[in-house]
Amino acid sequence: MLTLRVHKQLAEFTLEVDVTCAHPVTAIFGPSGAGKTTILNLVSGLMRPDSGEITLEDIPLFHAEKGIDLPPEQRRVGHVFQDDLLFPHLSARQNLAYGYQFLAPSERKFHPDAIADLLELTALLDRRPALLSAGERQRVALGRAILTSPKLLLMDEPLAALDRELKDRIMPYLRHIRTDLGIPMLYVSHAVGEILQLTEQVIALNRGRVLAHGNFSSIAHQAQILPLLKTRGFEGE
Amino acid sequence: MILPTSEEYTVLALSLKVGVLCVVISLPFAVSLGWVLARKNFRGKLLLDGLCHLPLVLPPVVVGYLLLLLLGRRGFLGHILSEWFGLQIAFTWRGAVLSAAVVGFPLMLRAVRLAIESVDPRLERAARTLGAHPLRAFVSITLRLAAPGVLVGCLLAFARSLGEFGATITFVSNIAGETRTLPLAIFTYINQPDGEAAAARLVVLSIILSLGALIASEAIARKMKS
Structure with missing residues (x-):
C-alpha cells in the first residue's frame, strides 16, 4: 500500500496530493502537464517534495518532519x-x-x-x-x-511512444505483470482506454490537484472529470 | 645510425614519463570538474570555468613563472613542501609534469565536459532507480558512454605535454636528464654549433611519437564506440 501526502511547488502550479493506493493497480490520468510524471518522480526519489510524507508498505520513503528521504537506490521502486x-x-x-x-x-x-x-x-x-x-x-x-x-512499479506512460498496434501487443504483458507477478503498479497515462484495460482504480489529476479518486465508473460522471474525458482524456486512443 | 642514442633515449623516456604522469594526474580532476561544469548550476560557475581555461590563453611563460612563484623554494607552497616533506618541485622532473599538467588541463577538461554533456542525464537517473549508488551510476553509465571523449581529452593533454616548452623552461629550467624533454632538447641542439642533425633526429622522433599516439587513441576510441 502506498500512501502519498505531498506538497511540491512547481513552475506553473502547486502539486498537492493526498491519496492512498491500496489496489494492485492504480492509474493516474489527466491532461499533459497535470503533474502525473512529477508524482512518479516523487515516489521514486528523483524529485523531492517540499513537505509531506510518502510511505510504501509501512516503510517511510520520505518524511519531511522526521527528516527521512531515502535515495532512489534504496526505495525498491521500479520506474519505467x-x-x-x-x-x-x-x-x-x-x-x-x-x-x-x-x-x-x-x-x-x-x-x-x-x-x-x-x-x-x-x-x-x-x-x-x-x-x-x-x-x-x-x-x-x-x-x-x-x-x-x-515493491511497486511506476509506469510513466510506457505505451505513449508506441503506435496502436504495438500498444495492443504490449498490453497483455502488462496484465501478466499485474496478475501473475503480483507487483503493485502506479500507472500514469492520459489515455483512459489504455488505463481501463488494466484497472478500474483511477486518480484524476489536473494542474497538481486530485479531482477525484476511486472506481472509474463511479467518478466518470462527476462534473469536474467529464471535461478531462471529453477534451483530452481519450487522447492517443 | 637509425636507432636512438642513449642521450636521445633519456630525452624520449623523460618526455613519455612526463606525458603519461601529466595525464594520470589530470584525469581525476578533469572528470570531477567536467562533471560539475556539465551537470551542476551554481553561483560562480562562469568564474570557475574561466579559471580552469586560463592556462589555455595565458602565455606558457606566465604559467611557468606563476608556478615558480608558488612552488619555488621561496614560494608559499614550495616552502611548505620542501620544509615539511623534503619535496622539491621546481627544477625537477616533478615540476615538468606539473607544468605540462597545468598547461594541458584545459584541453582535457573541455573534452571531458563536452563528452559528459553529450550523455543524457536521465540515463543516470534511471540507473539510480535500478539500485545503483550515485558513483556507480556515474561510472557505469555516464563515464562509460563519455569514454571516447575522455580518451580524446587524455590524448590532447598528452600531446600538449609532448610539445610543452615555455612553462617548463621557466619553471624547471633545461636540465639534462631531469627536465630536458623533447622540445627542450631540440631547442638545446638548435642553439649548439653542428647541432642541427641531432635536432632533426629528435624532430622526426617527435613526429613519430605524436602520430603514434593519435593513431592509437583513434583506434581505441573506435573500438569503444562500436
Whole structure:
C-alpha cells in the first residue's frame, strides 16, 4: 500500500496530493502537464517534495518532519519511463541484469531468464538497444525494472511512444505483470482506454490537484472529470 | 645510425614519463570538474570555468613563472613542501609534469565536459532507480558512454605535454636528464654549433611519437564506440 501526502511547488502550479493506493493497480490520468510524471518522480526519489510524507508498505520513503528521504537506490521502486531510457552501450541482456546485480540473492524474486521468457525477449538478448524496435525496447525496460524485484512499479506512460498496434501487443504483458507477478503498479497515462484495460482504480489529476479518486465508473460522471474525458482524456486512443 | 642514442633515449623516456604522469594526474580532476561544469548550476560557475581555461590563453611563460612563484623554494607552497616533506618541485622532473599538467588541463577538461554533456542525464537517473549508488551510476553509465571523449581529452593533454616548452623552461629550467624533454632538447641542439642533425633526429622522433599516439587513441576510441 502506498500512501502519498505531498506538497511540491512547481513552475506553473502547486502539486498537492493526498491519496492512498491500496489496489494492485492504480492509474493516474489527466491532461499533459497535470503533474502525473512529477508524482512518479516523487515516489521514486528523483524529485523531492517540499513537505509531506510518502510511505510504501509501512516503510517511510520520505518524511519531511522526521527528516527521512531515502535515495532512489534504496526505495525498491521500479520506474519505467516514457522513453525507455535503456543503456545504449549494454546489450538487452546486460540492461535486464543492470538492477538485478545490485540485489542480494535473498531479495531476488525473479530470474532474468524467466522474465526474458515472459516478455518474449529471449531471442533478442544479445542485441544492443539501437537494434531493437520501439516495442522491444519498452519490453526490455519493463523487464529491467521488474528484475529489481520492486515493491511497486511506476509506469510513466510506457505505451505513449508506441503506435496502436504495438500498444495492443504490449498490453497483455502488462496484465501478466499485474496478475501473475503480483507487483503493485502506479500507472500514469492520459489515455483512459489504455488505463481501463488494466484497472478500474483511477486518480484524476489536473494542474497538481486530485479531482477525484476511486472506481472509474463511479467518478466518470462527476462534473469536474467529464471535461478531462471529453477534451483530452481519450487522447492517443 | 637509425636507432636512438642513449642521450636521445633519456630525452624520449623523460618526455613519455612526463606525458603519461601529466595525464594520470589530470584525469581525476578533469572528470570531477567536467562533471560539475556539465551537470551542476551554481553561483560562480562562469568564474570557475574561466579559471580552469586560463592556462589555455595565458602565455606558457606566465604559467611557468606563476608556478615558480608558488612552488619555488621561496614560494608559499614550495616552502611548505620542501620544509615539511623534503619535496622539491621546481627544477625537477616533478615540476615538468606539473607544468605540462597545468598547461594541458584545459584541453582535457573541455573534452571531458563536452563528452559528459553529450550523455543524457536521465540515463543516470534511471540507473539510480535500478539500485545503483550515485558513483556507480556515474561510472557505469555516464563515464562509460563519455569514454571516447575522455580518451580524446587524455590524448590532447598528452600531446600538449609532448610539445610543452615555455612553462617548463621557466619553471624547471633545461636540465639534462631531469627536465630536458623533447622540445627542450631540440631547442638545446638548435642553439649548439653542428647541432642541427641531432635536432632533426629528435624532430622526426617527435613526429613519430605524436602520430603514434593519435593513431592509437583513434583506434581505441573506435573500438569503444562500436
